Amino acid sequence: MRSKSLFASFRYALAGVLYCLATQRNMRIHFIAGAVVLLLAWRLQFSGTEMILLLLTVVAVLVAEMFNTAVEKVVDLASPHRHPLAKMAKDVAAGAVLVTALASVAVGFILFYPRLFR
Numbered sequence: 458m459r460s461k462s463l464f465a466s467f468r469y470a471l472a473g474v475l476y477c478l479a480t481q482r483n484m485r486i487h488f489i490a491g492a493v494v495l496l497l498a499w500r501l502q503f504s505g506t507e508m509i510l511l512l513l514t515v516v517a518v519l520v521a522e523m524f525n526t527a528v529e530k531v532v533d534l535a536s537p538h539r540h541p542l543a544k545m546a547k548d549v550a551a552g553a554v555l556v557t558a559l560a561s562v563a564v565g566f567i568l569f570y571p572r573l574f575r
């Protein structure tokens with residue numbers, strides 16, 4: 458019984474990830490960009506610590522994108538009509554993605570620049 462419900466929650470969680478990949482263009486862009494960056498880092502023989510930093514950075518952007526999607530869905534459900542609070546919630550969630558994405562570009566620059574241009 459317990460393992461069945463554990464499996465079910467895993468399936469629901471996976472469905473959430475797949476939903477975001479299938480419906481959110483930005484999620485697909487971040488996913489592919491993250492995969493390319495990690496592959497490039499592997500080819501350039503980044504250290505274990507550098508790989509972990511890059512992986513955490515890529516995952517942070519994907520997680521921010523997923524929370525943004527979740528906020529959008531809840532807001533659309535709770536406030537189908539336009540409302541300043543609904544706008545604020547969506548804009549803050551989108552802002553979180555922007556901040557995370559900018560930070561990931563900075564981390565990528567710091568790690569890749571010495572390998573590629575020096």
Ligand SMILES: Nc1ncnc2c1ncn2[C@@H]1O[C@H](COP(=O)(O)OP(=O)(O)OP(=O)(O)O)[C@@H](O)[C@H]1O
Binds near residue numbers: 537545551
């Ligand atoms: N219910 C609402 N009330 C007020 N402003 C809204 C509301 N829904 C969306 N907005 C504003 O319009 C912008 C675009 O909203 P829209 O619903 O087109 O896209 P989204 O839900 O933010 O994302 P996506 O395009 O991925 O569905 C939001 O970022 C927000 O500023």
